[in-house]
Amino acid sequence: MDYNKLANLLFPQIRKTPEDYEQMYPPRKLPEGAKVTRLGPSPTGFIHLGNLYGAFADERLAHQSGGVFFLRIEDTDDKREVQGAVPMLIQALHHFGVNFDEGATMNGETGDYGPYYQSRRGEIYQCFAKSLVAQGLAYPCFMTEEEIAAVRAEQEAQKKNPGIYGAYAKCRDLSFEEVAERIGSGQEYVIRFRSNGNPENHVTVVDGIRGPLSLPENDQDVVILKKTGIPTYHFAHVVDDHLMRTTHVVRGEEWLSSLPIHVALFQALGWELPTYCHTTVLMKMDGETKRKLSKRKDPELSLEYYKQEGYHPEAVREYLLTILNSNYEEWRIANPEAAAEDFCFSTEKMSNSGTLFDLDKLNDVCKDVLARMSAEEVLLYMLKWAEEYQPGLAALMAEQRDKMLSIFSIDRGGEKPRKDLIYCRQIFRFISYFFDEHFIVEDSYPAEVSMKDAKEILNRYFQSYDAEDDNEAWFAKVRQLAADMGYAQKPKDFKKNPDQYKGHVGHVSNVIRLAITGRTNSPDLWLIQQIMGTEQVKGRIAQAFQDIG
RNA sequence: GGCUCCAUGGUCAAGCGGUCAAGACACCGCCCUUUCACGGCGGUAACUCGGGUUCGAUUCCCGAUGGAGUCACCA
Numbered sequence: 001m002d003y004n005k006l007a008n009l010l011f012p013q014i015r016k017t018p019e020d021y022e023q024m025y026p027p028r029k030l031p032e033g034a035k036v037t038r039l040g041p042s043p044t045g046f047i048h049l050g051n052l053y054g055a056f057a058d059e060r061l062a063h064q065s066g067g068v069f070f071l072r073i074e075d076t077d078d079k080r081e082v083q084g085a086v087p088m089l090i091q092a093l094h095h096f097g098v099n100f101d102e103g104a105t106m107n108g109e110t111g112d113y114g115p116y117y118q119s120r121r122g123e124i125y126q127c128f129a130k131s132l133v134a135q136g137l138a139y140p141c142f143m144t145e146e147e148i149a150a151v152r153a154e155q156e157a158q159k160k161n162p163g164i165y166g167a168y169a170k171c172r173d174l175s176f177e178e179v180a181e182r183i184g185s186g187q188e189y190v191i192r193f194r195s196n197g198n199p200e201n202h203v204t205v206v207d208g209i210r211g212p213l214s215l216p217e218n219d220q221d222v223v224i225l226k227k228t229g230i231p232t233y234h235f236a237h238v239v240d241d242h243l244m245r246t247t248h249v250v251r252g253e254e255w256l257s258s259l260p261i262h263v264a265l266f267q268a269l270g271w272e273l274p275t276y277c278h279t280t281v282l283m284k285m286d287g288e289t290k291r292k293l294s295k296r297k298d299p300e301l302s303l304e305y306y307k308q309e310g311y312h313p314e315a316v317r318e319y320l321l322t323i324l325n326s327n328y329e330e331w332r333i334a335n336p337e338a339a340a341e342d343f344c345f346s347t348e349k350m351s352n353s354g355t356l357f358d359l360d361k362l363n364d365v366c367k368d369v370l371a372r373m374s375a376e377e378v379l380l381y382m383l384k385w386a387e388e389y390q391p392g393l394a395a396l397m398a399e400q401r402d403k404m405l406s407i408f409s410i411d412r413g414g415e416k417p418r419k420d421l422i423y424c425r426q427i428f429r430f431i432s433y434f435f436d437e438h439f440i441v442e443d444s445y446p447a448e449v450s451m452k453d454a455k456e457i458l459n460r461y462f463q464s465y466d467a468e469d470d471n472e473a474w475f476a477k478v479r480q481l482a483a484d485m486g487y488a489q490k491p492k493d494f495k496k497n498p499d500q501y502k503g504h505v506g507h508v509s510n511v512i513r514l515a516i517t518g519r520t521n522s523p524d525l526w527l528i529q530q531i532m533g534t535e536q537v538k539g540r541i542a543q544a545f546q547d548i549g
Numbered sequence: 550g551g552c553u554c555c556a557u558g559g560u561c562a563a564g565c566g567g568u569c570a571a572g573a574c575a576c577c578g579c580c581c582u583u584u585c586a587c588g589g590c591g592g593u594a595a596c597u598c599g600g601g602u603u604c605g606a607u608u609c610c611c612g613a614u615g616g617a618g619u620c621a622c623c624a
Contacts, residue, residue, distance in 0.1 A: 223621085225622085232622070254618055254619065257554090257618070291617085326563070355562095361561070417587070491583075506584060513585095
């Protein structure tokens with residue numbers, strides 16, 4: 001069999017040789033130890049936390065080593081492609097602080113190793129496929145879907161491994177004449193890799209995260225070029241990552257089982273294997289069991305969800321980093337102010353067992369991240385979010401900028417800052433009582449206080465309220481008011497002699513708190529009143545007085 | 550089902566032959582306190598199960614069990 005003749009029959013239009021491409025894409029000139037990583041999403045218009053997780057690993061690996069991080073669009077499946085997905089993807093990643101050095105951009109691409117869209121690399125794949133055919137390492141296969149299904153049925157009946165391999169690969173040894181005839185008659189075909197592997201034999205691949213992996217050799221004659229001439233993932237990955245000079249392939253653990261295919265392909269093409277880093281998949285509880293994050297089933301885990309809720313990108317990154325590298329959290333505790341970039345990221349410290357996504361933990365991280373920010377930063381962040389998702393609110397906040405700053409300044413910046421801000425939607429709920437148009441009464445009066453007393457408390461408080469009082473003077477008045485009405489001035493007194501009092505000053509001030517904020521929990525009341533101003537404070541008191549009836 | 554990966558508290562996880570088995574989140578209690586939060590102190594809670602190897606296994610090996618992933622002309 002003259003494989004060269006076959007190669008020319010199959011790919012008459014391909015003139016370039018593998019050597020030509022080697023010259024076009026020479027090894028990168030980078031400092032010793034620099035890592036080249038890439039993100040290779042398929043443009044389905046959907047990315048979730050798990051994708052971000054991997055992207056952070058890629059980004060850190062490259063930028064920490066003075067290497068390159070690029071974006072390659074893996075659009076080899078036209079069925080799943082979504083219009084406008086690429087700009088969306090880039091923007092979403094950018095929002096969370098993931099930026100690329102080269103590859104696809106908002107309106108094109110940049111870099112010397114392109115094209116970065118697999119759909120535009122057809123000739124390249126075909127050239128290498130041709131080369132494999134010429135070496136007898138790949139061949140055209142004319143099997144129809146029905147034939148393949150029949151083979152599979154037979155294999156299942158005989159409890160054999162499914163797939164096209166060995167004797168099941170019916171087109172393996174077609175003569176040149178037969179191939180020429182079938183093509184001449186318009187039969188469609190794919191190009192398959194001619195595997196000479198034996199699953200009884202194992203190969204060892206050293207994974208950057210998991211260490212040595214022992215894998216059975218691939219024996220499947222996998223499709224490398226679909227009937228459309230478009231490559232499958234396996235082939236595109238091997239060709240692209242070699243030509244783009246990727247040093248570290250970070251991808252999900254779901255690829256582990258097809259790694260033998262990739263190893264065989266790299267060998268057949270005579271190329272060096274990149275360092276594979278198979279990350280653990282991010283899991284989620286689904287009823288009683290854990291399960292991999294899924295695009296279809298978990299829309300609430302999409303990046304867009306976190307953006308909409310107003311999760312701070314830095315917090316999301318911080319959280320992901322804590323589960324990405326097991327020593328990140330301790331480093332952060334020791335270096336609360338340091339930039340995340342200063343952390344020394346390593347693949348060895350990456351977890352290799354399924355990690356459950358933990359919203360509680362994310363929220364906790366958010367509190368810390370926001371507590372580190374200044375009032376100005378918080379406001380800016382809220383405004384930016386509101387402009388996109390709550391325009392009315394944005395206008396309101398911009399209008400009352402000084403008030404907002406005061407609100408966000410409450411207990412901020414000191415040794416023990418409050419940590420009750422989590423994400424925008426929650427923050428807004430948290431501070432909503434400052435705005436008359438968003439004020440609602442959420443809680444009810446403390447049980448210790450009768451309605452009659454509540455009314456009286458509000459009445460007396462209204463009369464005596466003076467915004468000029470400092471915190472101490474103001475509270476002294478509240479104490480007096482409490483005492484006058486038969487409530488203990490100090491909670492401890494009440495606890496000691498509960499029979500002598502109706503309640504204590506805490507109950508009394510909660511009546512006031514409820515009138516003013518609509519809830520029984522709030523930051524320091526005096527501060528809140530200072531920010532609100534006399535008019536709003538008295539308005540609320542009067543309103544509450546009326547509401548009691 | 551075959552193959553692969555994984556296995557420490559509810560969750561994320563340190564550990565890499567000898568530890569009273571870290572820490573964080575969550576939870577509970579106490580203190581601080583006019584509420585809440587913050588902070589401080591304390592607490593509940595774990596090495597999946599069998600065999601080996603070893604003076605000694607959470608740690609190494611084998612097996613079982615469990616969980617996950619994958620078996621496409623999808624990535």
